[in-house]
Amino acid sequence: MRALYRSLSRPGAGRHHALFLLAQCVPFVIALIVLGIELSPAHVVYTGPLLVATPALAAVTMGPRGTLAAALCAAVVSVITATHNHAWGGQQVYTNFLALVLVSTASVMTSRTVRTRRRYELNQVRRIAAAAQEVLLRPVPDRLGPVRAASMYLAAETGAQIGGDLYEAVETRYGVRMIVGDVRGKGLPAVRSAAVVLGAFREAVHYEDDLVEVINHCAAALERDAVAASAEDAPGLLEGFVTALVVQVPDGPTVEVVNRGHPPPLLLRNGEVHALHPAVPLPPLGLEEFLDGASAGPDSYTFERGDRLLLHTDGVIEARDGENVFFALPEAMSELRDCTRQEFLEGLHEGLMRHTHGRLADDVAVIVVDRADDGGGGDPAV
Template identity: 65%
Template sequence: MQCVPFSIALAVLVIELTPAHFLYTGPLLTAVPALAAVTMGPKGTTAAAALTLAIGVTTATYNEAWGTLQVYSNFLALALVSVAGFITSSAVQARRQRELDQVRRIAVAAQEVVLRPVPARLGPVLAGSLCLAAGTGARVGGDLYEAVQTRYGVRMIVGDVRGKGLSAIRAVAVALGAFREAVHYEDELVEVMTRCAAALRREVAVPGACEQEVLLEGFTTALIAQVPDEPVVQLINRGHPPPLLLHRGTATALMPSSHLPPLGLEDLTDDLPAKPESYPFVPGDRLLLYTDGVIEARNRDGEFFDLPKTMEGIPADITPREFLELLHQALLRHTEGDLADDVAMILADRHNIGQDPLQQRG
């Protein structure tokens, strides 16, 4: 639609500069800024008005029509339509911006209700969380995270629902609701993941629709971690990016021994885990759970964000919240502030009480 005004302007120019100039093109030329006001906003209206003015001057000079009443009436009509179009398009754009700002505020409020910051201290770990929305439109993201202290240890989840909008935030709410309840009652970490998958499967059940097709359209990757009192971390990874363990200045990805499908796609495999995988997690270590928006962030040269190297360059004697803030700044520098996808992170710091950064600052 945006090319229509300029197509009309080009047609008028062709008519006026060829033997077909006997056709009366005044109404066509006047329609150019009017159409631009509807399809292109104030800047497009101004550009269209300037173009039509240039065409009018050019054709009047070429056809030696200066001094005729028709030329002056055409220019007057063009001026009136251009001014009216600019005023109208400016008002429409301002109204749309107010509506978009309101939708953004509602979206942010809804997401903050569902995704609350994790406590700074959870049993044997210090923790911090960060959630960043992609910077375009009023999209509500599908990233999720939570950390809860239970009698089994600290249990954490990070996940990513495919898609955007209300359907994504609804799936986030369903998954987090199931997780927040299951972590306190299920002895086995595998059962916590199973409860989350079952909740999502119930949510996407649509009468008359093929369940498997619906699930393929909106699957959820998830990673659940458990930090008991013992110096280990237990993980169940369902198609999610592996967490990074920062041990003595070196960041290592905790890769699963087998690749499992995302939540909702259990029918694609018969080999679901019976128990979580364990990895050493000793005092002084830091564990980062994150969504793919972090590692898939690109700069203008198409280079991915180097998360392990960035983690290794951050000072060790800071709190998890400060650590995540430095990661945030590095991510924005890499992308020049233009995030293409949402980002969610949880940092868990296995601490020694005598070296607790929160106690040292408190």
């Protein structure tokens, strides 16, 4: 779902990238214009200041190497035009060269300083993002009551570590409870919504015995945050909703699922993959007006020793290759049936990267769960 909204926003991003590339070409275009003027009958026009400005313009959009390249280009043009017009020996030529050297030196130094500062700021942001990820998206513990689990998160944005996908797994007195969700939208509003839902889930799982009430608690928290966002004059947060899936694994050989508009989990049993579709489809969190009085309870499915359960966001199943073919998750899950959980996640990661040629269109959150009624021993036989 979020992949659709991201694809709709790509034209604007493409235009900005094209404008940035055009700005990088401006210094070299100016040098070519000066060269054309000086080699034409219009060479009486004074073009020296234009060449002197080229390294300064390059420093705005390029690094030290690009700025130095623009300065060398301007110097070559100056030599060519001075030789063609027999201007060597004149005071103006040497003045222009001196000005070009001074401006080029200052521009290269400035570009290097700016790049160093930007790199430092980027590293700071990455460290903050890493710390936020440890709080917001904590790794799932290997052992949780009757199950063994593992998680994976892949951010689609380059350099990003957190986004609008969310997951959590907690051992409670009611059994192991897990959530996987996907916030509509992206950027900081999506991260904020994900934090709100996760905070509500982590609180409700320990005192709400009804799984439906757990997800209702998340929906109420999201609604309160929308009201707060409206008071803060941040309407962008009011437009979002969250697809979510809440799962409970008790001690018995069953699993309970409440699905609010999210892709159904997949169950691997004896080499065959089954999608656990809800009996009554429900709208995502934040769209409670479309419930129409529906109050379905949790859907219950058999989950026995040796079974594997996969909770995922739509970033997996909506991943496309160059021919717009979707990633075949059930087939990939079946092929990796004999792998351990970590090997399964590594294989899934490699398969996604291979299918999309390393360009994910949406964030990916995955929890893989093995039923392990083995008294705390090793991995169950899958």
